Amino acid sequence: KIKEPTQVLEATVKIIAEPDKKEYYQNLLVEAREDEFLSERSEKLTRILIRAELSKDFEYGEKIKINCQPETVKNSGSEFDYKMYLAKDEIYYLCKKAKIEKTNLIEENLYFYFIKIRKILEEKIDQAIPQPEASLANGILFGGNRLSEEKQDIFSKTGMTHIVAVSGYNVTIIAQYLMLLGIWLGFWRKQAFYFAFLGIIIFLAMIGFPSSAVRAGVMGLLILWAIKNGRLANADNALILAGGVMLLINPLLLRWDIGFQLSFLATLGLIKMGPFWERFLIGKPKLLGLVEIVLMTVSAQIFVLPILIYNFKLLSVVSLLANLAVLPIIPFAMLLSFLTALGGLIFPLLGQIFGYSAYFLLKYVIEAVEWMSGFDWAFLEINNFSVAGVIFWYAGLFWLVKKINTKKDAF
Template identity: 30%
Template sequence: MPLLAAAAWLAGLAAQLLSPRPLTGVTVAVLVTAVLVVRRHGHGTTVAAVVLVAVAVGGGAAVRAEQTRTNAVADLAGERAVVTVTGTLVADPRPVEGRFADRVLTRLEVREVTGRGATTRLRTRVLVLGDQPWAEVRLGDTVRASGRLDTADGHDLAAVLVAGDPEVVAGAGPWWRGADAVRRSIREAVDHRPPAQAALVPALVTGDDQLLDTEVEEDFRTTGLTHLLAVSGTNLTLVVGFLLLLARWCGVRGRGTYVVGALGIVGLVLLARTEPSVLRAAVMGSVALLALGVHALQRGFRALGVAVVVLLLVQPGLATSPGFALSVLATAGILVLAPVWRDAMARWLPRWVAEAVAVPLAAQLACTPVVAALSGEVSLVAVAANLVVAPAVGPATVLGLGGGLVGLVSEPAGAVLGTGAGWCVGWIVAVADRGADLPTAAVDWGTGPVALVVLSAGCVLLALLLRRVLVGPTTAVPLALLLAVAVLVRPPTPGWPADDWVLAMCDVGQGDALALRSGPGEAVVVDAGPDPGPVDRCLDDLGVDRVPLVVLTHFHADHVDGLAGVLDGRAVGAVEATTVLDPAGGVADAAAAAAGAGLTVGAASYGGTRRVGDVTLQVLWPRPGTAATGEEGESANDASVVLLAEVGGVRVLLTGDLEPPGQAALARALPGLQVDVLKLPHHGSRYQDLPFLTSLGAQVVLVSAGEDNDYGHPAEEVLDPLSDAGASILRTDEDGDVLVRVTDDGLATRTRE
């Protein structure tokens, strides 16, 4: 079965990654190889099974991709046609933040499309991008809507539909309505708990993660706990295992337990939705249940092979899914490595302790190369974090589900169980928060082929050696202590920061965060980026533990959402911002973060010049009386605080996201302005007043932009004229953190990718 699983997986990969001609060549090569193997070694049945499974999965994937690429909806999408579609929602509507307005995303299985004067019946899926009324539609509802089609990426989508308001023509079936009632009851059972707990319980039980805060998600990612934010095989094992235990208490035996287990699996799938990730989790959880008891390795590994083959036959697209790879690898690691390591540690530790350590260690090691390929990081605290939270995961899952079910009958009783679930996930949130704050919770790792090959080889070598290391305390304990020291003590970065730095641009992704050195161990911080973690890390690396002033240029999330990271563990004197309180959500978030540190957000005073330590600051923009205009959030950029700073004899212009009208107004108000360093407005957007920017005579131009961002920042048509004018361009998406220095030879820079 593992051999058949490998054949199915490789065939699925080939069908989706190769074009038709190479795919045909690979197919012929496989068939020829199979014939040669049978003629020379026999094993005809095995070879025939391998070929059959490979052709079935590869052929199924190729046929589905062709059907999706060439149907009527895809053809109309190529023409960007306006159409009317009728179909069934196959995913819960999800609100997303747009650049100018919030939208709703969902998936629709189209059964009928009318466009270009023709009506066609078919069955294909589209991604729907709609307005707020789509948020009221429920999974399983049949709707009719009109909109414009556009082409889509991905093998499973025929098009993207930018849709008008939907008309519900048929409601969801009773099973979906029942599942919705339980999901709603779970949320209500914990809505009296703190926000992080109220968001995590539904995510843990049913995968309902819409209320999760980005900071919590980042902490879970850093500590290797992301699998708890979605339904996984572990969830299913816990829930179904609990149901089987109840069934045994009630006297159910024999085949009746299989019926209870099957009903539990079906019920959890309905609650968590029949998406590929949930089906994958259900199958992997079933494998874990089958692997219990005697002959666990043989039964489990055979069941894993069957699971992979069945899943790929049903959903060939899973072959290229990172989640599928992580599930298979984690399950295989637990089946193959965990028993060996458990038995080795059981010689000197209690067996339950040995198993508690071996299971997360095996799963994490097996998944490490794939996780590194996706995130560019290797977590050093993942095993310890999973070990520490493990006692709380089971009770949180069972109590959360119980709260939802009991809450259907009695809301107060459901709230009592919800309180217990909240206490349990409170511990998990605390572990993730503290673990992510450790100096070396995760290390950066490249995502290139060489880096991943080296990491994979290292994991294989470690898997082979760990049994010998874990067999006794004389080798295992020093290894654990060495890992603890590596996590708790931040390794020094030679030459960082330079002693002569005056300005730092922090790599915070798609956002801004800069520090002006105002004295030893202190800096004026301008903007905080989109997440607390990166700016906190950057300031730690700079040795900044005192911040006399924080200036938020405007209230967009990519400039203010990281404020908590600036305030965390530092003495902060004041927080100031633009006088234009737009958008309201960003204003509220900044005020809440400041209030958590006992501060309020004041206004940056126009025109005034002041000295903050070694930094001289003057606010050049916005002018008094500037007010928000247009839709919410639209006026925020052009109301950015613009600062002219001088530190160490270096003149710096910090521009926030100032738009061309504001830049032109500055040019008129300050003719002949000259600076040494320019922070390019709006992450290098193509919309700039280039004559003004090039006239500043900056020797260094700083650009803060996220790698592979969707906005096209920074634009080459902006960078080229500045470079031609003699400026040195440094950008966080390519250079990482950037320092501006004052040396005996003049202005200099240093980068750290």
């Protein structure tokens, strides 16, 4: 049972995650001692989510003085269970009105410096590429949806939010990009595995190792390991073990963490559909791995679609078309965006040159998505998709996967 706060919290606390900026405010996640706001003697640290104004800039590791009345998290009466959504991350208290004073003290650690590096790279991209293309570049490189609400809406309607998903649902796809990029750069397959492995670790570090992305990263690395050892078809046991360990540590993930559900199912889709696509691609042109990227993404989307419909009540009719039109561009947009940031660090003009090339690819992505979202039939609202519908979908899907994978002579 969560204890009710009995006194005002007046203390110096540390920000333990990057500020989550909304349209009109920002959320700061801090840790405070329980005896500072509960009527008991306990030096145990507990998490509190503080609402702050957008006018002040805060950063991970910063120490701030706060004065507020904490309250337990409660639901507002809507269908969304905000209480359990925060509970999965061990957040049980809020401060909606807090007086905050900056101390100019920062506790620096390894994560702090990785985040600093990412912010510098983001700034170089912002300097070399105009908006909204710069926001898209930073999103596909570092995760997180930096686009305006209007642009987020069109990406949602076309089923393309996975390329900039905060949850890390697309980490398995990013791992594929990195593996194929390594091969394209001239690495052997084994070397490309280590290249992609290192890339995922650096990616997670630069976004601050949020728990949802770490879980997705584990699954992405699992896929890489299976591909490296030629055991993709038999990787489902390892996936179930990894998922089981995560649920043992935090059982709330199963019901309240959509990111966990999407990451697990996307990875399962890659494992189950992988052998089928491998047979399909025998003797066919690979186009630098772009065909493989599209097919693997389609596999992931087929497996996550019912969860997306159930939670967001939306079905993108143009999703497949949008993915076919956009996904082949993404690896090159990622590479040029990264070279833009790296070039900007070395010599500003070099960043501008790469940024100019990246801009046209990013602009194509945005305009293609905007164009497809403009159709009246681009998406359907589905408000009556029940748990039974989800179960029926997966029962049919696993029957189909089993059938096509037992046909060894297919294609």
